[in-house]
Amino acid sequence: xxxSTSLAETSTALAAPAAAGPDIRFEDVxxxxxxxxxxxxxxxxxxxxxxxxxxxxxxxxxxxILKLSLGxxxxxxxxxxxLGEEVSAMPEADLFELRRRLGIVFQESxxxxxxxxxxxxxxxxxxxxxxxxxxxxxxVREALRFVELEHTLDLLPSELSGGMRRRxxxxxxxxxxxxxxxxxxxxxxxxxVTSTTIVELLxxxxxxxxxxxxxxxxxxxxxxxxxxxxxxxxxxxxxxxxPEQRQQIKMTFLILHEGQVIFDGxxxxxxxxxxxxxxxxxx
Amino acid sequence: xxxxxxxDFVKERLxxxxxxxxxxxxxxxxxxSTPRYLADTLVQADLxxxxxxxxxxxxxxxxxxxxxxxxxxxxARFGSLSLMGQLVSLSMVKELGPVLTGLMxxxxxxxxxxxxxxxxQVTEQIDAMRALGTDPTRKLVTPRVVxxxxxxxxxxxxxxFVGIVGGLAVSRALLGLDAHEYWSKAWQxxxxxxxxxxxxxxxxxxxxxxxxxxxxxxxxxxxxxxxGRSTTQAVVVSSVLILVADxxxxxxxxxxxxx
Ligand SMILES: Nc1ncnc2c1ncn2[C@@H]1O[C@H](COP(=O)(O)OP(=O)(O)OP(=O)(O)O)[C@@H](O)[C@H]1O
Ligand SMILES: [Mg+2]
Numbered sequence: 001x002x003x004s005t006s007l008a009e010t011s012t013a014l015a016a017p018a019a020a021g022p023d024i025r026f027e028d029v030x031x032x033x034x035x036x037x038x039x040x041x042x043x044x045x046x047x048x049x050x051x052x053x054x055x056x057x058x059x060x061x062x063x064x065i066l067k068l069s070l071g072x073x074x075x076x077x078x079x080x081x082x083l084g085e086e087v088s089a090m091p092e093a094d095l096f097e098l099r100r101r102l103g104i105v106f107q108e109s110x111x112x113x114x115x116x117x118x119x120x121x122x123x124x125x126x127x128x129x130x131x132x133x134x135x136x137x138x139x140v141r142e143a144l145r146f147v148e149l150e151h152t153l154d155l156l157p158s159e160l161s162g163g164m165r166r167r168x169x170x171x172x173x174x175x176x177x178x179x180x181x182x183x184x185x186x187x188x189x190x191x192x193v194t195s196t197t198i199v200e201l202l203x204x205x206x207x208x209x210x211x212x213x214x215x216x217x218x219x220x221x222x223x224x225x226x227x228x229x230x231x232x233x234x235x236x237x238x239x240x241x242x243p244e245q246r247q248q249i250k251m252t253f254l255i256l257h258e259g260q261v262i263f264d265g266x267x268x269x270x271x272x273x274x275x276x277x278x279x280x281x282x283x
Numbered sequence: 284x285x286x287x288x289x290x291d292f293v294k295e296r297l298x299x300x301x302x303x304x305x306x307x308x309x310x311x312x313x314x315x316s317t318p319r320y321l322a323d324t325l326v327q328a329d330l331x332x333x334x335x336x337x338x339x340x341x342x343x344x345x346x347x348x349x350x351x352x353x354x355x356x357x358x359a360r361f362g363s364l365s366l367m368g369q370l371v372s373l374s375m376v377k378e379l380g381p382v383l384t385g386l387m388x389x390x391x392x393x394x395x396x397x398x399x400x401x402x403x404q405v406t407e408q409i410d411a412m413r414a415l416g417t418d419p420t421r422k423l424v425t426p427r428v429v430x431x432x433x434x435x436x437x438x439x440x441x442x443x444f445v446g447i448v449g450g451l452a453v454s455r456a457l458l459g460l461d462a463h464e465y466w467s468k469a470w471q472x473x474x475x476x477x478x479x480x481x482x483x484x485x486x487x488x489x490x491x492x493x494x495x496x497x498x499x500x501x502x503x504x505x506x507x508x509x510x511g512r513s514t515t516q517a518v519v520v521s522s523v524l525i526l527v528a529d530x531x532x533x534x535x536x537x538x539x540x541x542x
Pocket of ligand 1: 033034038056057058059060061062063064065107
């Protein structure tokens with residue numbers, strides 16, 4: 001639960017622009033697929049500006065949590081509140097408005113394969129139809145520069161490598177600077193060098209725009225890196241955080257096991273955990 | 284595969300029918316509010332209309348010709364070969380043109396829609412679209428339904444026409460009938476009721492094949508194999524529904540126009 005996080009973090013949370021309640025809150029959420037309970041009464045909260053890394057073995061329900069947060073699926077039980085709205089009770093037609101305030105990077109990128117990289121990234125802005133075309137072009141280039149893929153503008157997703165697709169998906173998700181970003185295994189199946197590039201991107205997004213995010217990952221290392229590095233705008237890269245900076249990083253860890261949240265807390269708490277499963281998981 | 288209890292099976296079927304009905308309803312009600320996707324509709328119209336033009340024209344011509352040839356022996360027996368023009372035009376306009384066009388376009392486009400939307404579903408592109416704030420029923424389904432209705436309507440008229448021409452070709456070349464007489468009989472035979480029936484059918488057929496294609500596409504489960512399954516089902520179900528609808532529309536129209 002939210003209460004189990006440390007006091008230090010609560011004080012920095014107060015410094016942020018006062019949002020009413022957490023950005024995402026799960027209350028006793030359960031969902032069953034084909035008689036198998038995947039999530040069995042889970043509760044947690046993502047506060048404003050916080051990054052929560054979600055761990056669990058394959059099939060633990062990590063992607064399901066992200067899809068539930070966007071209302072792409074509905075829980076069988078429990079409530080899900082996102083930016084103060086109860087997505088678990090909203091009709092699909094009302095959800096589209098709310099979803100525009102969130103960005104998601106799907107596990108398999110899910111780029112529109114009939115559209116070029118430019119149109120994929122611009123998709124949101126073109127749909128909303130409020131930004132003039134020159135401005136869209138400028139913002140698309142900016143977003144692609146952010147992920148260092150400006151040269152791919154006119155390519156189709158099928159012409160990109162897996163890691164490049166992942167980065168285009170990140171650019172697409174953050175083009176309109178959403179309030180919350182949901183990353184589904186952004187480094188899954190990638191080499192260590194590309195993974196580091198992507199983690200650096202997430203750190204950059206977090207430290208430059210202070211976006212709240214849920215980060216699903218199989219690699220503990222990625223989350224540890226995020227908890228121990230900050231983005232340095234001067235050098236345009238991430239650097240090891242000083243102990244004071246570390247205090248400022250709002251990073252929490254959540255571990256799923258057999259449909260339950262067995263851990264939800266800070267890095268220090270994680271390292272101090274006595275639970276055998278957790279010790280094995282983080283070793 | 285697990286064995287499903289009959290109760291579950293029936294429940295599942297009913298749920299599918301309900302979901303299909305809802306999707307069909309939305310595909311129309313979406314037209315009454317923004318956003319509307321005109322560009323997507325035109326792209327689809329081009330894809331369906333231009334793409335299906337050759338096969339519908341071919342099919343129309345040959346069915347008209349074959350029908351004239353088939354009928355000739357029966358008609359000769361009753362001594363009324365001169366009525367060929369009427370027979371072909373009435374049959375083409377009221378029955379053969381609409382049904383043939385419906386089935387042809389269904390084979391080509393209901394399958395196309397099911398496989399396209401199906402692949403988008405299994406690669407999470409549909410979820411991505413919803414996540415980006417776009418309603419797939421507006422962006423994908425409604426444009427396809429509108430474009431299909433429009434195109435099946437136009438293609439049916441063309442098929443009717445080339446069908447009558449096909450009948451003419453056979454009547455002249457093989458049966459030695461007078462082209463002028465055939466032609467004038469063909470036009471005179473058609474009264475308002477026939478034309479209304481002939482033009483109502485394609486509207487329903489277009490609606491059926493597009494909504495069925497989109498429904499099976501969007502409800503695809505289970506990877507590439509699932510896409511294949513949806514594609515086949517879309518063609519089978521839409522073809523059968525078109526034939527069933529044909530019977531009902533014919534009956535209702537006959538009641539209205541009293542023939
Ligand atoms: N749409 C669905 N229909 C049926 N079962 C589903 C569906 N989505 C997920 N599941 C099941 O729910 C379970 C959890 O799936 P989920 O994708 O959330 O796992 P995950 O934690 O993201 O796994 P991974 O680490 O492999 O990505 C799996 O057993 C999966 O089979
Ligand atoms: Mg997953």
